[in-house]
Amino acid sequence: MVTMLEVTDITGAVGEVCCAPLVKEPLSQQEADQLAVTLKALADPARLRLLSIVASSEGQEACVCDLIEPVGLSQPTVSHHLKVLTAAGFLTRSKRGTWAYYRLVPEALGQVSALLVGA
Amino acid sequence: MVTMLEVTDITGAVGEVCCAPLVKEPLSQQEADQLAVTLKALADPARLRLLSIVASSEGQEACVCDLIEPVGLSQPTVSHHLKVLTAAGFLTRSKRGTWAYYRLVPEALGQVSALLVGA
DNA sequence: GGAGGATATCGACGATTGTCGATGTTCAGT
DNA sequence: ACTGAACATCGACAATCGTCGATATCCTCC
Numbered sequence: 473m474v475t476m477l478e479v480t481d482i483t484g485a486v487g488e489v490c491c492a493p494l495v496k497e498p499l500s501q502q503e504a505d506q507l508a509v510t511l512k513a514l515a516d517p518a519r520l521r522l523l524s525i526v527a528s529s530e531g532q533e534a535c536v537c538d539l540i541e542p543v544g545l546s547q548p549t550v551s552h553h554l555k556v557l558t559a560a561g562f563l564t565r566s567k568r569g570t571w572a573y574y575r576l577v578p579e580a581l582g583q584v585s586a587l588l589v590g591a
Numbered sequence: 592m593v594t595m596l597e598v599t600d601i602t603g604a605v606g607e608v609c610c611a612p613l614v615k616e617p618l619s620q621q622e623a624d625q626l627a628v629t630l631k632a633l634a635d636p637a638r639l640r641l642l643s644i645v646a647s648s649e650g651q652e653a654c655v656c657d658l659i660e661p662v663g664l665s666q667p668t669v670s671h672h673l674k675v676l677t678a679a680g681f682l683t684r685s686k687r688g689t690w691a692y693y694r695l696v697p698e699a700l701g702q703v704s705a706l707l708v709g710a
Numbered sequence: 711g712g713a714g715g716a717t718a719t720c721g722a723c724g725a726t727t728g729t730c731g732a733t734g735t736t737c738a739g740t
Numbered sequence: 741a742c743t744g745a746a747c748a749t750c751g752a753c754a755a756t757c758g759t760c761g762a763t764a765t766c767c768t769c770c
Contacts, residue, residue: 494700495646495647495651496646496647497643499639499640504636508634511630511634511639514634515627515633517623517626517627518728520618520626521618524613527615532614536748537745537747542617545729546729546731547746548729548750549729551747552728553728569737569746570736570737570747571747572746576614581707585708588703588704589701589704635757637758655716664758665760667761667762668758668759669717670717671719671758671759672758686767688768689715689767690717690767691718
């Protein structure tokens with residue numbers, strides 16, 4: 473069975489669909505599939521909150537321990553959401569000691585935004 | 592059972608979450624829920640293709656009969672997706688004779704885009 | 711008013727998703 | 741080495757989603 477999470481180590485799929493303005497010409501099947509995968513990663517309340525918390529932290533990075541309590545979900549669930557966001561290219565992960573720090577990929581949201589509206 | 596489609600006649604939820612830059616400050620639970628609903632409407636290959644076909648038609652509108660064959664799905668399924676897009680505020684529906692024409696709401700995508708990146 | 715065409719709704723089905731508890735893994739300090 | 745802490749993975753479960761065929765609704769034209 474092929475699950476979405478198998479693309480985890482692709483290190484971000486946001487940039488792969490490039491410069492195809494949604495409103496200008498019809499999307500191909502592949503373009504639509506790619507963009508849908510990226511948007512699906514964003515289309516969840518918990519992930520949106522996690523992303524916004526990371527984005528508004530100093531250095532635009534935060535460790536998992538600081539994210540669990542604000543979103544009010546279990547640690548495995550938070551870990552899962554962070555993995556999805558990372559696989560989609562919105563976050564990067566770096567481990568320092570026992571802690572895992574997730575940092576925002578600044579251009580990622582902008583690229584999605586550019587795909588929706590014209591470039 | 593409460594389904595997502597019961598909000599069909601809300602005539603668009605895109606504008607309701609206003610001016611909350613995702614990257615500036617953490618989203619509240621309600622803001623995240625709203626934005627997630629809107630993004631979920633977008634996060635499907637078939638709907639993205641339908642939206643882009645409508646958007647790139649003359650007058651940015653198209654009737655259902657012209658949409659079925661390009662996306663390669665059954666008529667009920669296309670109808671369903673158009674309803675979701677309309678409920679989310681990306682399309683409007685107007686019936687002329689036997690035909691139903693769906694037209695792009697031009698500002699809708701821009702508002703979502705503005706929510707993702709800074710205003 | 712009956713027939714046929716365009717679209718919407720309904721009911722059902724398999725597939726995917728979000729969530730959790732339990733467990734595994736890796737690292738720091740003693 | 742052992743313990744405890746931080747995080748990831750696993751397996752399971754309920755809920756949601758995308759899709760279809762069948763059917764209902766609405767309109768036009770003869």
